[in-house]
Amino acid sequence: GAGVSQSPRYKVAKRGQDVALRCDPISGHVSLFWYQQALGQGPEFLTYFQNEAQLDKSGLPSDRFFAERPEGSVSTLKIQRTQQEDSAVYLCASSLAGTSGTDTQYFGPGTRLTVL
Amino acid sequence: AQKVTQAQTEISVVEKEDVTLDCVYETRDTTYYLFWYKQPPSGELVFLIRRNSFDEQNEISGRYSWNFQKSTSSFNFTITASQVVDSAVYFCALANTGNQFYFGTGTSLTVIP
Numbered sequence: 001g002a003g004v005s006q007s008p009r010y011k012v013a014k015r016g017q018d019v020a021l022r023c024d025p026i027s028g029h030v031s032l033f034w035y036q037q038a039l040g041q042g043p044e045f046l047t048y049f050q051n052e053a054q055l056d057k058s059g060l061p062s063d064r065f066f067a068e069r070p071e072g073s074v075s076t077l078k079i080q081r082t083q084q085e086d087s088a089v090y091l092c093a094s095s096l097a098g099t100s101g102t103d104t105q106y107f108g109p110g111t112r113l114t115v116l
Numbered sequence: 117a118q119k120v121t122q123a124q125t126e127i128s129v130v131e132k133e134d135v136t137l138d139c140v141y142e143t144r145d146t147t148y149y150l151f152w153y154k155q156p157p158s159g160e161l162v163f164l165i166r167r168n169s170f171d172e173q174n175e176i177s178g179r180y181s182w183n184f185q186k187s188t189s190s191f192n193f194t195i196t197a198s199q200v201v202d203s204a205v206y207f208c209a210l211a212n213t214g215n216q217f218y219f220g221t222g223t224s225l226t227v228i229p
Contacts, residue, residue, distance in 0.1 A: 040221070041221055042120075042207050042209075042219030044219070045216045048216070089159060093161075104163055104166050105217060106163060107160055107161035107162075109158065109159050109160040110159045
């Protein structure tokens, strides 16, 4: 598979649990993005990495959300003490170079998180 | 501020009809990029097209065509002779030279056989 992959595809968590969502970008892609998509809405930006550096985390809704990309490839989005409002689809995207405005972002299938 | 408006929430057409999905954007940047993505029921956003702000030439790709008009800040998408497989949610997005994409709320297209 040459595309962006995400795991798990579905995650059910009890309120208060911690969850970790994984993203494998397209090989060789420098930039990686996380988005949150609520039901019936468009994706909303969460955070952005260029290689291992997190250059923008302005979209993270609270300090319960944390993302990392330690080796500049695979990324993990962690949500601590999940709340019901965290229920959404979490999309990962990658692009070839370092500036999203010039490069197309290619998206993974998403992880659907349901917090009970 | 960057904003994308897709006023059509849901559209239904009968197979073989033509359909146009509207997209209006707002930006103060002179350099920006516009995108259309398709999101089928499987959930994955599929890239369709990218245009930059300096290229207003319309584009046709098979049954798909795009009309970019800076004068009206619009980037509309037309599907000719629609097919059932075109049923999906379509998103228009705007990006500047920064690192964020701004998506519209999407238009859900249903093609009825």
